[in-house]
Amino acid sequence: MNIIIVGLNHRTAPIEIREKLTFPADVIGDALKKLVKSYGANEGVILSTCNRVEVISVYPEVEKGVWEIKRFLSEHHNIPLETLDEHLYAHTGEAAVKHLFRVAAGLDSMVMGEPQILGQAKDAYSLAIHNNTAGVIVNKLFHKAFSAAKRVRTETKIGASAVSVSFAAVELAKKIFGNLRDKAVMLVGAGEMAELAATHLLSNGVREIVITNRTYERAVEMAREFNGVAVMFREFLHYLKNVDIVIASTAAANFIIRPDDVTAVMKERKHRPMFFIDISVPRNIDPLVNNIDNAYVFDIDDLAGVVEANIRERKKEAGEAEVIVEEEIKTFYRWVNSLDVVPTIIALKQNLERIRKQELEKALSELEGVSEKDRVVLEKMTSAIIQKVLHKPLTHLKREAKSVEGDFFIEATRKLFDLEEEEAIKKTKNSEE
Amino acid sequence: MSYLFFNITAAAYFAATLIYIAYLFSHREGFLNSAKYILSGGFGAHTITIISRWAEAGRTPVTNLHESLTFFSWITVALYLVLLYRYRVSVLGAFVAPFAFLLIITASFLPSEVVPLAPLLESLWLPVHVILAFLGNAFFALACIFGIMYLIQEHYLKKRKIGGLYFILPSLEILDELNYRCLTYGFPLLTLAIITGAVWSEYALGSYWNWGPRQVWSLITWCLYAALIHGRLTTGWRGRKAALFSVIAFAVLLASFLLINIVLGGAHGLLR
Numbered sequence: 257m258n259i260i261i262v263g264l265n266h267r268t269a270p271i272e273i274r275e276k277l278t279f280p281a282d283v284i285g286d287a288l289k290k291l292v293k294s295y296g297a298n299e300g301v302i303l304s305t306c307n308r309v310e311v312i313s314v315y316p317e318v319e320k321g322v323w324e325i326k327r328f329l330s331e332h333h334n335i336p337l338e339t340l341d342e343h344l345y346a347h348t349g350e351a352a353v354k355h356l357f358r359v360a361a362g363l364d365s366m367v368m369g370e371p372q373i374l375g376q377a378k379d380a381y382s383l384a385i386h387n388n389t390a391g392v393i394v395n396k397l398f399h400k401a402f403s404a405a406k407r408v409r410t411e412t413k414i415g416a417s418a419v420s421v422s423f424a425a426v427e428l429a430k431k432i433f434g435n436l437r438d439k440a441v442m443l444v445g446a447g448e449m450a451e452l453a454a455t456h457l458l459s460n461g462v463r464e465i466v467i468t469n470r471t472y473e474r475a476v477e478m479a480r481e482f483n484g485v486a487v488m489f490r491e492f493l494h495y496l497k498n499v500d501i502v503i504a505s506t507a508a509a510n511f512i513i514r515p516d517d518v519t520a521v522m523k524e525r526k527h528r529p530m531f532f533i534d535i536s537v538p539r540n541i542d543p544l545v546n547n548i549d550n551a552y553v554f555d556i557d558d559l560a561g562v563v564e565a566n567i568r569e570r571k572k573e574a575g576e577a578e579v580i581v582e583e584e585i586k587t588f589y590r591w592v593n594s595l596d597v598v599p600t601i602i603a604l605k606q607n608l609e610r611i612r613k614q615e616l617e618k619a620l621s622e623l624e625g626v627s628e629k630d631r632v633v634l635e636k637m638t639s640a641i642i643q644k645v646l647h648k649p650l651t652h653l654k655r656e657a658k659s660v661e662g663d664f665f666i667e668a669t670r671k672l673f674d675l676e677e678e679e680a681i682k683k684t685k686n687s688e689e
Numbered sequence: 690m691s692y693l694f695f696n697i698t699a700a701a702y703f704a705a706t707l708i709y710i711a712y713l714f715s716h717r718e719g720f721l722n723s724a725k726y727i728l729s730g731g732f733g734a735h736t737i738t739i740i741s742r743w744a745e746a747g748r749t750p751v752t753n754l755h756e757s758l759t760f761f762s763w764i765t766v767a768l769y770l771v772l773l774y775r776y777r778v779s780v781l782g783a784f785v786a787p788f789a790f791l792l793i794i795t796a797s798f799l800p801s802e803v804v805p806l807a808p809l810l811e812s813l814w815l816p817v818h819v820i821l822a823f824l825g826n827a828f829f830a831l832a833c834i835f836g837i838m839y840l841i842q843e844h845y846l847k848k849r850k851i852g853g854l855y856f857i858l859p860s861l862e863i864l865d866e867l868n869y870r871c872l873t874y875g876f877p878l879l880t881l882a883i884i885t886g887a888v889w890s891e892y893a894l895g896s897y898w899n900w901g902p903r904q905v906w907s908l909i910t911w912c913l914y915a916a917l918i919h920g921r922l923t924t925g926w927r928g929r930k931a932a933l934f935s936v937i938a939f940a941v942l943l944a945s946f947l948l949i950n951i952v953l954g955g956a957h958g959l960l961r
Binding site for chain 1 (some may be wrong): 716717842855856860863930
């Protein structure tokens with residue numbers, strides 16, 4: 257039983273190669289069946305997204321497995337292996353488990369910590385289930401990967417900080433205002449980027465949106481779209497006092513919001529904070545506005561800096577996430593080790609021996625005048641029953657353990673007799689000593 | 690017994706401070722939680738210290754600087770725990786723990802013998818006055834801490850270079866609001882402390898107001914905070930100005946408190 261992952265991602269292959277290797281969702285089923293039938297895989301999952309294509313599978317032998325998967329990828333897509341090979345990576349054993357856990361947790365993604373990959377991994381897994389290519393190992397492997405990803409998501413803040421400019425603007429607004437629920441925003445200029453930022457602010461509960469634009473019709477149009485208020489461009493400074501967040505994105509060649517304007521507005525609004533986002537080039541808001549108390553001005557470069565800082569912060573969280581991944585790998589391997597046939601047999605025998613002893617004691621305490629000889633006879637008889645009952649199942653189990661379905665038989669035995677994983681490990685350790 | 694628990698308290702506050710510092714650098718939630726538990730444990734030991742000291746002396750344990758600092762530290766941590774429960778600003782602990790530790794460690798260098806109190810000072814007004822005064826001071830200490838947190842967070846936003854503490858400090862609005870809340874609780878407490886102090890003085894010394902250094906300084910402090918609250922309510926002082934002012938006002942309060950106690954001895958020099 258060997259877990260093997262062969263594939264490529266955004267770091268190892270350019271888009272030209274990745275797009276050729278993609279598996280559309282409707283062909284994955286057939287591809288999986290082919291992988292198992294013609295390429296000798298015991299189990300298999302195909303994960304195909306725009307940034308990665310990976311075959312996660314279980315093979316009896318490592319080298320052969322890697323080779324078979326490569327051959328499968330090359331033949332399925334009709335690409336010569338020579339062109340493909342330099343872009344492919346192959347992980348086996350524990351490295352493969354680690355790779356999958358990191359992928360599911362978003363640690364291997366282009367945007368670290370992004371959540372979509374988990375959903376894509378779940379889809380890939382359910383396709384494998386529908387096509388009967390997910391066996392004992394793949395089931396456990398993916399369930400563990402999902403729970404590791406979930407832990408990473410809940411125990412670290414890796415998904416928390418914004419890594420796009422418009423999200424960064426919202427994040428900053430939250431650091432200034434806390435709650436955005438009772439805040440109003442004004443769009444000065446109605447470009448695409450302003451629209452995007454406004455959408456994010458609205459989805460974070462901003463109360464009101466005021467829109468102004470040089471062409472008034474465009475402002476009205478957008479106001480309708482966002483359920484906001486349109487105001488004339490030459491009058492917009494009058495409305496400034498009512499809003500907390502200003503997003504400027506006009507094509508004006510010089511500053512349209514100056515320190516004097518803001519000083520006057522600040523007095524009127526009793527110095528409640530104002531957040532100016534200037535995404536226009538050349539800038540629309542005089543940077544000196546930032547020197548006014550309770551006014552905060554961020555231009556497009558500042559926002560880019562915030563995004564960078566957010567990404568750095570995510571990387572910091574990644575360290576914590578890696579620890580979680582390592583822990584989950586350990587619990588996965590605890591289970592894998594229990595799949596060995598020897599500890600399973602030992603555990604099963606000891607389990608039955610315990611029952612035999614208990615029952616024998618019970619019987620002996622109910623009988624009166626049992627001689628030492630009687631006792632020996634009873635011991636022998638009960639032991640013989642257990643041995644005879646166990647003989648056939650254990651012979652089959654030992655034989656099947658070497659076959660393709662071996663893991664299934666061992667897992668079934670453990671389930672049927674309720675043998676704990678921990679126990680098995682302890683037992684193997686003891687028997688080794 | 691109070692000595693043992695005093696040392697446990699000091700050790701716990703020190704450990705909590707170190708873990709909080711680790712949190713400030715690493716942003717790991719795990720550190721935050723363990724620091725919180727250690728600080729709470731230290732607070733338990735602190736409470737035992739105060740109670741046993743109270744039992745030993747037979748009166749409110751605030752008659753020398755050692756006792757006063759210990760008591761001040763205790764009431765500040767108590768207030769922090771209440772605020773934590775109400776507002777969930779866990780990161781506040783990272784500022785409260787070192788403050789509480791500094792008070793405790795300063796106290797540990799001061800003579801801690803129980804000084805018999807002059808009989809004429811024995812009165813029910815003692816605990817009332819002292820608890821009001823220290824509770825007020827604790828609110829001002831927290832207002833000062835929120836002010837410092839505000840100034841740090843604002844620095845990031847004004848310089849437009851985010852990083853470090855930016856990610857773990859609350860928003861400006863919340864910090865400003867909490868600063869204001871603390872002031873509005875601290876101010877009436879300070880006022881009541883001055884009034885009860887005057888009444889106590891009348892009982893003990895026969896005059897409500899004798900322009901002693903303690904009374905003068907508390908009046909100055911009172912005026913500073915009155916100006917700050919007035920500014921916030923009427924002229925729209927907020928944010929950086931208010932934060933800076935509450936830091937300065939608390940510095941004056943702390944300096945005058947220490948100076949008076951060191952120069953004049955315990956209980957505002959009334960012992961002599």
